[in-house]
């Protein structure tokens with residue numbers, strides 16, 4: 001579903017990613033972990049087509065990865081901190097906007113389900129400014145579940161969530177894999193990676209220093 005071959009990303013003198021190869025199959029759940037500045041967000045931005053590699057190639061289901069290509073945009077869902085909210089749209093209106101943009105069939109019932117799942121039903125008519133930070137994160141996650149997706153890219157999706165919401169997220173990410181969605185996510189939360197991922201990649205200074213099932217890589221990423 002997603003293939004990165006010989007991918008590097010340089011920012012001036014700084015090589016944030018160094019000759020990285022990665023393949024994520026349909027239904028596979030891959031966690032990225034590593035210390036601050038190790039290159040996780042850089043890799044995710046490349047993996048969803050928001051940024052271009054300095055060298056190497058990135059393909060999504062055989063297509064060159066480019067978020068401006070509608071064939072990519074319609075099938076790749078992204079949850080990242082930079083994703084901003086519209087201050088004048090309610091929670092429900094945010095989800096409706098996503099549903100309309102992706103021509104989701106029966107949007108009302110999909111939206112109701114997502115609001116319920118994320119404990120947002122009571123806040124459906126609230127504006128983002130009145131939400132807690134965890135509720136805002138829940139809304140960004142809900143927006144990803146409303147739309148179609150074959151690849152899901154998430155940057156620290158657990159941030160600001162309480163333990164119950166984190167467990168819900170873990171269950172949802174496992175279910176995503178089971179329905180065939182390729183899932184690539186960065187996390188600083190070892191338990192989340194452990195309970196969700198088939199594979200954990202540990203990054204250090206832009207290089208993959210470990211790649212394997214969570215039980216095999218946990219020594220490196222819990223250091």
Ligand SMILES: Nc1ncnc2c1ncn2[C@@H]1O[C@H](COP(=O)(O)OP(=O)(O)OP(=O)(O)O)[C@@H](O)[C@H]1O
Nearest residue numbers: 011014015016034035036037038039040041042043
């Ligand atoms: N737009 C940019 N311009 C210059 N340097 C950048 C840019 N984006 C990232 N970097 C650098 O690339 C390196 C990797 O950053 P990145 O954000 O990918 O790390 P990370 O693993 O996601 O970190 P964290 O865990 O703190 O989120 C860092 O040294 C960072 O300073």
